[in-house]
Amino acid sequence: MQTPFRAFFALVCLALVAGCATRPPATDYPRETSAALPAQQASATPLGAALAAPVAAHPDESGFRLLATGTDSLQMRVALARAATKTLDMQYYIANEDTTGKLLLGSALYAADRGVRVRMLVDDLNFHDIDRLMAALNSHPNIQIRVFNPYGSTSESMYLRTRNFFTNVDQFTRRMHNKATIVDNEMAIVGGRNLGDEYFNASPTIDFRDLDVLTAGPVAQSVSASFDEYWNSSISYPLRVLNHQKFDAHNLDAARDDLRKHWRESAEPYNAKPLNATPLAQQIAGNTLGLVWAKWAFVADSPGKIAGTEKGELGDAMRALLERIHQAHSSVLVFSPYFVPHDTGVQAIRALTSHGVRVAILTNSLAATDAVAVQAGYSPYRVPLLEAGTELYEFKPQQGEHDDEQRFGVVGSRSHASLHAKAYVIDDSTLVIGSLNLDPRSARLNTELALTVESPTIAHEVADLFKRAISPQVSYRVTLATPAQLALLKGTTVNSPLVWTDEENGMIRTYNLDPGAGFYRNVLTGLFLLLPVDSQL
Numbered sequence: 001m002q003t004p005f006r007a008f009f010a011l012v013c014l015a016l017v018a019g020c021a022t023r024p025p026a027t028d029y030p031r032e033t034s035a036a037l038p039a040q041q042a043s044a045t046p047l048g049a050a051l052a053a054p055v056a057a058h059p060d061e062s063g064f065r066l067l068a069t070g071t072d073s074l075q076m077r078v079a080l081a082r083a084a085t086k087t088l089d090m091q092y093y094i095a096n097e098d099t100t101g102k103l104l105l106g107s108a109l110y111a112a113d114r115g116v117r118v119r120m121l122v123d124d125l126n127f128h129d130i131d132r133l134m135a136a137l138n139s140h141p142n143i144q145i146r147v148f149n150p151y152g153s154t155s156e157s158m159y160l161r162t163r164n165f166f167t168n169v170d171q172f173t174r175r176m177h178n179k180a181t182i183v184d185n186e187m188a189i190v191g192g193r194n195l196g197d198e199y200f201n202a203s204p205t206i207d208f209r210d211l212d213v214l215t216a217g218p219v220a221q222s223v224s225a226s227f228d229e230y231w232n233s234s235i236s237y238p239l240r241v242l243n244h245q246k247f248d249a250h251n252l253d254a255a256r257d258d259l260r261k262h263w264r265e266s267a268e269p270y271n272a273k274p275l276n277a278t279p280l281a282q283q284i285a286g287n288t289l290g291l292v293w294a295k296w297a298f299v300a301d302s303p304g305k306i307a308g309t310e311k312g313e314l315g316d317a318m319r320a321l322l323e324r325i326h327q328a329h330s331s332v333l334v335f336s337p338y339f340v341p342h343d344t345g346v347q348a349i350r351a352l353t354s355h356g357v358r359v360a361i362l363t364n365s366l367a368a369t370d371a372v373a374v375q376a377g378y379s380p381y382r383v384p385l386l387e388a389g390t391e392l393y394e395f396k397p398q399q400g401e402h403d404d405e406q407r408f409g410v411v412g413s414r415s416h417a418s419l420h421a422k423a424y425v426i427d428d429s430t431l432v433i434g435s436l437n438l439d440p441r442s443a444r445l446n447t448e449l450a451l452t453v454e455s456p457t458i459a460h461e462v463a464d465l466f467k468r469a470i471s472p473q474v475s476y477r478v479t480l481a482t483p484a485q486l487a488l489l490k491g492t493t494v495n496s497p498l499v500w501t502d503e504e505n506g507m508i509r510t511y512n513l514d515p516g517a518g519f520y521r522n523v524l525t526g527l528f529l530l531l532p533v534d535s536q537l
Helices: 002-019 039-043 046-057 070-083 099-113 132-138 158-167 219-231 249-266 280-285 316-326 342-353 372-387 440-445 456-469 483-489 518-530
Strands: 062-067 087-092 117-123 143-148 180-183 187-191 206-209 212-216 236-238 292-300 331-335 358-364 391-395 416-419 423-426 430-434 449-454 475-480 498-504 507-511
Touching: 039 046, 046 062, 046 212, 046 280, 062 070, 062 456, 070 099, 070 180, 070 187, 070 212, 070 280, 087 099, 087 219, 099 117, 099 132, 099 143, 099 249, 117 219, 132 143, 132 249, 180 219, 187 219, 187 430, 212 219, 212 430, 212 449, 219 292, 219 449, 292 316, 292 456, 316 342, 316 423, 316 430, 316 440, 316 449, 331 456, 342 358, 342 372, 358 372, 358 416, 358 456, 372 391, 372 475, 372 498, 391 416, 423 456, 430 456
Parallel strands: 087 117, 117 143, 206 416, 331 358, 358 391
Antiparallel strands: 062 212, 062 292, 087 180, 143 236, 180 187, 187 212, 292 449, 331 423, 391 475, 423 430, 430 449, 475 498, 498 507
């Protein structure tokens, strides 16, 4: 019976492979090669004109402002779209057509109606919305939408997408994780946020705590150069290649009317409006935008990390981050929601702590994470990390509602909270922020970007957020159990060398297993520990 079964299975596999012909490179399709607004033209825009004086006053520097809350970040994206006069470029791992997503799509459409060229590049893995709205916008003469590394599209059946996944797993698991919005090649936002309600404090179910940075000046040109490389790559496909719906002017008009109605109903309740009272160019000219000028470095992985000679190699963004961390003299503070250090990472941390460097890491608790598999990859390293001298904190899924916490993006919530910020403060003087986590996926599978800002002012601001985020009201402190604590556990069913401590209603609480996770998550963690998926985490 075994031989016929194997033969049948082999035939099925051959049929699947034969049915999944490799899609031709995007360059084989009718597709315009385009680039960022040239510097000379960018300087003539209102934003460029407003930035001319501060850029001249700060040679070799750019302007930065931390966007710590979802509201700040949403408002600034809307303000940037309204400030655009020539170009608006958006590059995201996830772009949803939910409440805030439609507000931002509406802002992009209004910019296109004013004559602004809009380019939007979205990774295929989370691109669930090739529907009437997104495809209708793509019919606008000033809007182009491209999908990066597609393994299928929602215009294909679930069968076809599943087949494409199983016949090309390696390519499927490599994703574009970059996140950036760029306007007129003069200003940009980079950081951890995708486009969706959960990133802007607008979801009733989950609230991702995140950080972005507004940038102004020469740094925008580096972000644009990276965007252009992805936009013109051989795996960046025009949406019309994947989606065969037909649209006419009436469909675009209907989409415009729907987005206008959505704006009237949702902009004020979701705090998308307040920043737009004063144009950004005017705020820059009046020195009221709150920009901090500092030296910087911007590094982005090449698309070749996904489909090219760099496949499987350590990405440039991770290499730049690790070099900064290894050079630390006094402290390294880490926001990394997905954290899998492996033995190499533990050894690197031990080398730092042995020289007196404080290493403090904030990641998600099992109860807070949205990726239990990653938690399984991280959990075996908790004891070695603590033995190496690491301070270890895990973000709690429920946060306080104190008024003094509401202005911070990493504390205060009405819904299930999960850490999503990817930020690193080094020696209290340097911030590295972007899309990359300290995990194998960011290192070798996904493409990422990292912005380094050499500013004690900005670094102190993020360090203050870190201090608040690791408070016992917000996060669990994870430590090695003391001999006395182990003695108390002797004879019980608990056999953990770890202790979690937090504070609730003024009372210190102690746990001996992952707190608040429940039976289901603990079982899933155990199952993932048995699977050989460490390199995919």
